[in-house]
Amino acid sequence: MFKVVSNMNISKNFKISEFVCKEGKNEVVYDYKLIRLLQEMRDKIRRPMIINSGYRSHSYNQKIGGSPKSQHLLGNAVDIRVNGFSPEEIAKIAIKMGFTGIGVYKNFTHLDVRDHPHSRGYSYWDMR
Numbered sequence: 001m002f003k004v005v006s007n008m009n010i011s012k013n014f015k016i017s018e019f020v021c022k023e024g025k026n027e028v029v030y031d032y033k034l035i036r037l038l039q040e041m042r043d044k045i046r047r048p049m050i051i052n053s054g055y056r057s058h059s060y061n062q063k064i065g066g067s068p069k070s071q072h073l074l075g076n077a078v079d080i081r082v083n084g085f086s087p088e089e090i091a092k093i094a095i096k097m098g099f100t101g102i103g104v105y106k107n108f109t110h111l112d113v114r115d116h117p118h119s120r121g122y123s124y125w126d127m128r
């Protein structure tokens with residue numbers, strides 16, 4: 001974990017502040033594979049991707065009732081929405097691109113790069 005003191009780009013279209021924990025302590029952890037895949041998706045769909053949630057500290061995760069095994073705790077996950085794409089459409093693209101955890105929710109898509117996905121190569125869930 002490290003503290004963000006300046007808002008640098010970590011890829012062509014993403015700034016580090018977009019992944020910082022919402023707890024307000026400027027803390028962040030991120031896996032570079034996650035950033036790489038997000039940037040590849042950004043290049044493919046050519047639309048801004050709004051990150052609702054990136055890294056979560058344990059205390060923040062508890063506060064919002066997140067799963068104790070959440071990939072957000074590891075810096076492996078984001079919840080995103082993209083104007084013009086449904087959460088399910090984003091999920092379908094994400095599966096093809098190599099994300100290993102994909103969750104479809106009413107207003108966003110959870111994407112992660114977990115190490116031990118389902119045997120088919122990715123874990124998928126639909127919470128709508």
Ligand SMILES: [Zn+2]
Binds near residue numbers: 079
């Ligand atoms: Zn999530």
